[in-house]
Amino acid sequence: MMTFPPVSEQLLHIQRGTDEIIPKEELISKLEASRASGRPLVVKLGCDPSRPDLHLGHAVVLRKLRQFQDLGHRAVLIVGDFTGMIGDASGRSKMRPALSLEETRQNGASYFEQASKVLNKERTRIVYNSEWLGAMSFGDVVRLAMKTTVARMLNRDDFATRYAQDEPIGLHELLYPLAQAQDSVAIEADIELGGTDQKFNLLMGRAIQKAAGQSPQVCITLPILEGLDGKEKMSKSLDNYIGIAEAPEDMYGKVLSIPDSLIYRYFELATDTDTHDLPSLKRQSAAQPRDTKHHLAAVITRMYHGRAAARRAQEHFERTVIRKEVPDDIPSHRPELTDGSEIGLLTLLTQAGLTASNGEARRLVVQGAVSLDGERVANSRLVIDLADRAPFVVRAGKRRFARIVW
C-alpha cells in the first residue's frame, strides 16, 4: 500500500499556479479517500499528436502532471490518435490531415519522448484513444450523444462565437468533445488537467462520466503561458516560444528576453522550483528582476538539459552577449564577503578596484555609469546576493570592467 503526504501538503502543490479546480471539495475528498485506501488517483492529460514540437507552454500542464506523480499518483497520457486518423475531409481545417496509424504512433512516441523531459517516465502510462473510440459503433455514438444537448455544446466559447458570426461549425466538431469525454470514462479518470481553453471539454468529461455511472473527475485548469513578448499565448506560429528541445544556449538566452513581469509566473508555472520557495522568489522577482531572471534561465535550462549544460549556456551567454561591449581580457575579482553571500554594490565596486571609494562609486551609479552584465543600475543601495546568481561582469564608467566570480 502506497503512502501519500497529508492532504493539506498535497493541496499546496496541486493548487500551485492553477486557474480553477472544479470542484475543490471533490478534490479534497478524492485525496482523502486515496490517502485512506492507499490507492493513487488517476490523473489524465490529453495530448494532440498533430503538434510535434512541445514548448514551455505545453509544459505547464505536464509539470502539473509531474507534481501529481511526485505526490504518488498515476499519470495517464492520452494520445488523441482517433481524430488524427480520421482527418478532416470537410476542407475547413487544414490542421487535421488524415494520418496513418503508423504516423500517429510515431507522433505519439515523439510527444511522449519530449514529455518525458518533464514527466517521470517510468510512472507514466501512455494510451491511444483509438483503442476504445475506434471500437465504438454508430449506436454507441448516438447513446453517447444523448447525454448532452446542442445548446450545451454551443455554449463553448469558441463555438458560440463562430455560431454567432455565421462561421460554419462542422457537425463532427461537436463529436470531438464527446470523444475526449469518453476517454475519461475509458480510463476512469479521477482528475483531468488542461489549459483554461480546455475547461469546457474537461467539464464534458465530468458530465459523461456521471452519465456512465462513474464518480466524475475533478477538472483542473492551468493558465495559458504567455510567450517571450509577454502578451500573446506562447505559440510556435507567433515565434514567441521556448521549445523544450531547444539547445541550452538558445533556451537560456530566450528566458532572459522575457519581460520582468513574467519572471515569477514562469517560476510558478514552468519550473520545478520547490513550491515552498515560491513566496521568496516572488519577492526577488520584484526586487532584483535581472538576477532573478538569470536564475530562472539557469533553472529552466538545467531542467531540460542538466546542470552542466545550464552552466555552459550561462557562460556562452556571457561570452557572446554581455562581452560584446567588453574587452577580451578583463580582471576577475573574487569578492570578500562579510555578510553571508551578500555584498553591497558600492563595496563591490571599490573592492574590485573600479572606484577609489564608495563615495566615487555612489556618484557613478547616480550618473548612470554603472552596469551589471550590460544592464544599468540605478539603485546605489543595491545589495547583491551571490548565492542567487551566476558570475557577472561589472562596469564603471567607460573603460573600467571586472568579472565577478566566487
Added chain:
Amino acid sequence: MMTFPPVSEQLLHIQRGTDEIIPKEELISKLEASRASGRPLVVKLGCDPSRPDLHLGHAVVLRKLRQFQDLGHRAVLIVGDFTGMIGDASGRSKMRPALSLEETRQNGASYFEQASKVLNKERTRIVYNSEWLGAMSFGDVVRLAMKTTVARMLNRDDFATRYAQDEPIGLHELLYPLAQAQDSVAIEADIELGGTDQKFNLLMGRAIQKAAGQSPQVCITLPILEGLDGKEKMSKSLDNYIGIAEAPEDMYGKVLSIPDSLIYRYFELATDTDTHDLPSLKRQSAAQPRDTKHHLAAVITRMYHGRAAARRAQEHFERTVIRKEVPDDIPSHRPELTDGSEIGLLTLLTQAGLTASNGEARRLVVQGAVSLDGERVANSRLVIDLADRAPFVVRAGKRRFARIVW
C-alpha cells in the same frame, strides 16, 4: 428491358397532389434516362416502425410510392429499425423506448403488411437500416458528420424553434437526419418521398449523396392530410383518423364525417382514382358534395376491403345511421327514368307517391321539408344522377318516406 410510359404521362401521375418536387428538372432527366435505358428508378420511402397502426395520413406517401410502382419503378421501403434499437436514454422522449431486434423486426413486418394494402407487395423491397448503420464506426460517423454543419442542422424548422425557445435538443437528434441521409446512399436512391415535414431530411439525403459522389436524389414532398375535423393533421392521438385496418363500416362512416371542403383533397391524396378523372371529381365535389362524399367513402372502403365489403358498409351505414329516424318498413321505389340515369327531384317525389304533384313537391322543398338520407334539400331544381350514388331514403314532410332503389 422494361418499357415505361412517356415522361409527360409519368409526370402527370407523379405530380398528382405533391407539395414540392426538388428539383423538377432533375426528376425529368432521371425519368428520361430511365426510359431510355430501361432501368427503373429506385424510389425510397422511410418508415418508422415505432408507430404500429397506419392511417390514411400515412397512406398518402404510400400511394405516391404505389404510383411509381404502377409506372414500372422500384419501391424500397426502409424500416428505421436502427434508431428503434437504440431507444432514447436521455429521458427526453418517451416516444422511443429501446426495442429488441425481434420487436423491431415484428414492427417492421406489421408495417409492411399494412403498407401492402396500398403497395404492390411483389414489387416492394423492404430493408432494415440497421444493416448498414449498425456497421458504421465512430470514425464513419465523424466522417459523415463532416459533410454538414451545425447551422444547417439547426436551420430545420423544429430544431430552430426549440433552440430559440431554449428547449433542449439532444445532440443525438442531430445524428438522426444524417442516418436517414445515409440510407439514401446505401440504397442509391433516385427519389425519396416524404411528408412536407420531412423536407429537411430529404434534402439532407441529397447533400450526403452528393458528398458521397452519387447522383443526388430528387425529393418529393406530399401534403400532410387533415383528419376528420378538417383542421388538424390526421393523427391517432387527436382521434381524427381513419385507420387503414379499420372495419369497412367504420371506415365508410368516418369518411362521410369529413367536411365537404376535404372531399376532393381526399380523392387526390388518398385514393386510387385515375389521375385523369380528378378534374371531373373536383367539379362534382363542389356541385354535389353529399353524393361525392358517399362515392369517396365507397372508393376508400373498396381500396382497403374490396368491393363487396364496401357495398356492405354502405348498406350498414344506411341501416344504422340514415334509418335511425326512419320507420322500419317504408316502401321502396324504383324510379322510371326517361333521361339516362338522371331524374329531377320533384318528379321523383311525385313518382314515389310522396307528393300529389310536382307543385306540392316544390312547396315542400321550399318549406325545407324534403330531405335525402336525412339531409335537407334546398334546391327544388336538383337533378339526381342515380349512376353516381347508392340507394337512398327520401322524406317529404314529417311522415312520408320512400327508399329509392334501382
